[in-house]
Amino acid sequence: MREEDVPQEKSFYQGHRRACYAVGKDEHYVLAKSAGWEVERVATEQALLDLEEQVEEARQLARKGERSPLAYHFATRQMTPKMAAQHMELATWRVKRHLKPGVFARLSADLKARYSAVLDIPASELEQVPETARHVFLSDQVQASDD
Amino acid sequence: MTEFRHLHAAHCESGVTSALLRHQGLELSEPMVFGLGSGLFFFYPPLIKVMGMPLVSFRCYPGFIFKHTCRRLGISFERKTFRSAVRGQEALDQLIAQEIPVGLQTNMFWLSYFPSEFRSQFNGHNLVALAREGDDYLLSDPMLEEPVHLASEALQRARFAKGVLAPRGAIYYPTRVPSDPNLPRAIKLAVKNTARRMMDPVAMVGVCGIRRLSRSVRSWKSKDQRKQKLLLGHIIRMQEEVGSGGAGFRFMYAAFLQEAGELLGFEPWREASERMTEAGDCWRAEFAGACAQIIKNRGDADLDTVADALLRCADLEEKLFRSLLKNAPGKTVHSLATEPATASR
Numbered sequence: 001m002r003e004e005d006v007p008q009e010k011s012f013y014q015g016h017r018r019a020c021y022a023v024g025k026d027e028h029y030v031l032a033k034s035a036g037w038e039v040e041r042v043a044t045e046q047a048l049l050d051l052e053e054q055v056e057e058a059r060q061l062a063r064k065g066e067r068s069p070l071a072y073h074f075a076t077r078q079m080t081p082k083m084a085a086q087h088m089e090l091a092t093w094r095v096k097r098h099l100k101p102g103v104f105a106r107l108s109a110d111l112k113a114r115y116s117a118v119l120d121i122p123a124s125e126l127e128q129v130p131e132t133a134r135h136v137f138l139s140d141q142v143q144a145s146d147d
Numbered sequence: 148m149t150e151f152r153h154l155h156a157a158h159c160e161s162g163v164t165s166a167l168l169r170h171q172g173l174e175l176s177e178p179m180v181f182g183l184g185s186g187l188f189f190f191y192p193p194l195i196k197v198m199g200m201p202l203v204s205f206r207c208y209p210g211f212i213f214k215h216t217c218r219r220l221g222i223s224f225e226r227k228t229f230r231s232a233v234r235g236q237e238a239l240d241q242l243i244a245q246e247i248p249v250g251l252q253t254n255m256f257w258l259s260y261f262p263s264e265f266r267s268q269f270n271g272h273n274l275v276a277l278a279r280e281g282d283d284y285l286l287s288d289p290m291l292e293e294p295v296h297l298a299s300e301a302l303q304r305a306r307f308a309k310g311v312l313a314p315r316g317a318i319y320y321p322t323r324v325p326s327d328p329n330l331p332r333a334i335k336l337a338v339k340n341t342a343r344r345m346m347d348p349v350a351m352v353g354v355c356g357i358r359r360l361s362r363s364v365r366s367w368k369s370k371d372q373r374k375q376k377l378l379l380g381h382i383i384r385m386q387e388e389v390g391s392g393g394a395g396f397r398f399m400y401a402a403f404l405q406e407a408g409e410l411l412g413f414e415p416w417r418e419a420s421e422r423m424t425e426a427g428d429c430w431r432a433e434f435a436g437a438c439a440q441i442i443k444n445r446g447d448a449d450l451d452t453v454a455d456a457l458l459r460c461a462d463l464e465e466k467l468f469r470s471l472l473k474n475a476p477g478k479t480v481h482s483l484a485t486e487p488a489t490a491s492r
Binding site for chain 1: 155156157177178198199256257262263264265266267268291292304308309310313376377379380381383384387388392393394398399401402405406420424427428431435436438439442443
């Protein structure tokens with residue numbers, strides 16, 4: 001990549017510029033700054049939209065009472081039950097069981113406190129799920145500028 | 148103790164290593180550190196999944212660059228991990244109280260100074276802890292233009308996150324830097340090591356790994372379109388997003404070869420640097436470009452186009468690394484034809 005070809009395109013960098021290496025005028029490598037690259041933005045956007053979809057799916061299931069609120073909180077923390085189990089120091093099957101609303105309702109206060117610590121959620125919000133859909137990872141400002 | 152100078156770099160670990168060594172009086176550029184630590188790699192193992200996506204890595208595992216740069220230059224260093232988060236915090240606090248800047252391995256999701264678009268459960272992010280100010284830490288993150296503050300609770304979460312490559316609170320710092328390290332010797336060792344690892348006949352690493360990825364891409368035809376697009380996007384993200392300096396570290400390595408060639412006055416490395424740039428351009432323009440076309444339903448690229456682009460990248464890199472193995476400084480220059488197809492150990 002030549003220095004003059006370093007892409008300065010739309011991105012999620014929010015005004016920041018990223019350091020990258022490119023060949024300068026005298027054939028020497030220089031540290032150039034890139035405002036963003038369309039190809040990278042396409043990939044990032046797709047991945048973020050997929051994550052948002054997972055969050056929304058978990059939110060709806062939790063609202064309908066088919067999954068426990070934990071499923072929603074895991075999605076917003078990009079955690080799989082296995083990863084959450086490692087943080088909780090529990091077996092994965094137990095964490096998966098806690099995704100059932102009935103089981104979650106009977107959870108001991110101690111386990112609930114540990115979940116709220118691991119997920120960085122105030123204890124009062126652990127059992128709640130937002131009523132309306134909202135983006136967790138994509139900021140609205142970025143979406144508005146999208147094509 | 149001199150004041151720590153923040154370094155804005157392309158990659159976190161080479162940036163951290165370069166900044167820590169500079170603080171001890173050894174000035175090495177980021178590409179030089181990256182090359183000395185044999186940072187360049189390709190790894191595509193079967194079965195290992197991160198958040199449902201296959202692991203594809205363009206570099207070695209976290210901690211590798213620091214360790215190998217130090218070893219090859221004869222720098223003594225300390226690296227510790229902790230079972231107890233409390234002990235880990237105490238150890239860090241003691242060190243920075245003595246004004247020793249400390250490298251940390253962290254999970255990116257809990258580093259709240261990043262925009263939410265970049266926060267993911269990735270356990271291999273490196274940064275430098277400089278000081279503790281009340282309940283905040285002053286951190287120098289090479290991804291950012293300035294040092295930042297972070298609440299101690301968030302840093303604890305980031306250091307003791309679990310999952311793949313769990314950092315276990317890893318801290319590292321150089322303890323003794325020799326006044327005149329043998330840089331040419333270290334460079335020769337490092338280049339040889341990188342080339343050998345890239346030419347390793349094991350199917351999941353190096354050039355063979357790229358070819359295996361190409362075969363996998365072709366096999367994704369049986370998956371539904373949505374999954375195909377997510378998988379292709381995932382590889383682009385691994386290549387460009389994780390602070391690679393462009394084209395999955397290929398441009399940074401080309402910069403290293405150029406610098407090393409000039410330092411040693413070894414002409415063939417200048418050509419090698421140009422070839423590495425060529426390979427990087429292939430990764431970006433041909434491979435990532437075709438992936439983006441598929442994701443956006445533009446143009447006529449399909450999975451075969453992508454797989455063929457990967458094979459071209461693999462061919463370019465194979466030629467390059469074979470010539471690096473053959474033509475080392477201080478060795479008679481051989482013709483390329485005598486080497487068997489796979490690299491010998």
